[in-house]
Amino acid sequence: MRRNLIDWTDIEASVKRHMESRPGWIPLVIEVLETIKEHADFTGDQPPNIVEIKQKLGGLRIYTDPSPDHVLSVLERAEIKAESTCEICGNAARVQDFYGYLACRCSWCAHDLIDERRGVHSPEPYILNQRLPEVDRDLCCTECGYFGQRVQAWNETRCPVCIMNDWLLKMASNLVSIQSQILQKAEDPAAEAVKYTVVYGHDFTFRHEVFKVTGHMRADDLLERCAHEVRVAIEGDSDD
Ligand SMILES: [Zn+2]
Ligand SMILES: [Zn+2]
Structure with a gap:
């Protein structure tokens, strides 16, 4: 049996300890684990062992020892919500392709990652989602390539962050x-x-x-x- 990550008497502290680098998803995981704990308390069963919580291909994955279907379906609710939740700040988001590394980030947190990774990969300019065939190019920022948060006003074709950066530059x-x-x-x-x-x-x-x-x-x-x-x-x- 693999090690259980969750202290069922203090779910919040356990989740925070294991998800420090993805704080935007912490509330989703706490919510489903509390549901599972309540159900176990009600039936008198032992809650399952949670053996791994990780990010894979931009998505949230929670692994357990073999568990009943109702436990798996509750955990799946968090994984589905995470697909549209920024892993850093909890804002609305979609999975983005950062030159092969997939992450679910809002446009603001995506730009933080662009800044971090530009030095490593240094393609100029750093344009997201070039390898994702199913991405609708019409919904991508024409400057950074962010998918799904384009400003639909003033004939803009960019994400809010690229527009703001442009303004800051002009103000400067x-x-x-x-x-x-x-x-x-x-x-x-x-x-x-x-x-x-x-x-x-x-x-x-x-x-x-x-x-x-x-x-x-x-x-x-x-x-x-x-x-x-x-x-x-x-x-x-x-x-x-
Ligand atoms: Zn964010
Ligand atoms: Zn942009």
Whole structure:
């Protein structure tokens, strides 16, 4: 008989001790073990030996010594819930493929693992789920490949973490957005102008500036000129 992992008089402490690295699944396991204990107390039977609790192919597995069907079906409830629960934080999640290593993580905790593993595998950029054939590419973040948590607003095709990281980067450089609009006089197509609306600022206090670049110039020259104006405006702002 293999060693029993669970002290049935203190289920919570036993589960926490064996699942330190996957805290998001701890409540699921405690819940089913308490159900099994209650049933055993009621019938006067000895609760089963739980011999292994582990992660396999992204899923939760709880192994027992040979046990009656009702015990196995209760344990299976935790395994099914774990398929849609982040192993780290308990958030809604799906199994993701991290270059061959499968883990059920929400987009936030997946990015933590990407950061950890990037150094080991160092493909640039690190894109998830490239080897999972059944993954629907339309539901994957176009930047990191995360499957199943894409933001469905603002015509976004990315997960919330990639959107937030992008914003943090822009905030760090003060620059939020540049929109261009080509103005052209119908009577004189050569006299074109480009209007650039630049949004920049700190701490969600944004400023808008409009630059107009006119004259008989090539498109490349116009862009170069505008980029210069934008740099001057932003650097000027950070001097205050
Ligand atoms: Zn998570
Ligand atoms: Zn992403």
